[in-house]
Amino acid sequence: MNATSSSADAEVRRDGRPGWRRRTATAVVVAGIVAAGSGALAPAASAGGGELAGTWTSTDLDGSHQTLRIRGAGAPVYAMTLRDDFTTGVCGGPPAKLVGHGVTVEDGVSMTGTLVCVRGGNPLPRERISSFFAYDGASDTLTDPSGVVWERAG
Template sequence: MAHTRLATALSAVLMLAGVAVAAPASAASGPLAGTWTSIDTDGSNQTLDIMGSGGHVYSMIYVDDAATSACNGNPAMITGPGIVDGDVLVMNGTLTCLPGGNVFRSRLTVSFVHDSSTDTLTDDFGIVWQREG
């Protein structure tokens, strides 16, 4: 029981610190799980890791290698859950500027629409994401 509480507390601390907590190897992958990539409007590279079984909630990590407006050109990371509603995946996470981990915004919402015919995601900014692999 104490080990379970310690593991739960440690996971919560790591998530608050912006550290990704990997899903167990035995976890099933949902239809949106995987690594997605895109080019931002400023020309920077973006990666979106979606993890989980896809019941209705995923764990998500969004990385922009040069967040021009949010982090003055430094990399940025958004971590948080993604909630599925039909073909829309809504991420609600914390934006952190890297290196250093300075939180830019406490919570930020980004939506992605999945097009199953092309297996692409389109975000709120009109950027199309391709699945890797």
């Protein structure tokens, strides 16, 4: 045990709870860890700092129109809504939307959300769906796992 922890331990009140010096020291240590850790966990510059915020559009493999709205500063979390005008999978034709959040990871954004069929409610209650959108800074595009390229809405 070092001298610092000994002096902090000496600041215990009679009821056994830590005194103000120990709480202050703990708060300073926690703040230091958070500040140091935030630099190590910061998203890649190409995908963070709000660069992905905006409206993106694409044409799905089935020919339907898709819109992806990304809101927030992206440090590192975004609010995201994906809307597909026609679904061939789970919703069986009607439009669907995926509403959730995105977290910047390396060279893109990982989205997790709840799928809602626009007509008929949510076919997957309590299920979360995840998808990754790779960001290409040179072309300013996103690419989803199906290989569909998303461009910014002009």
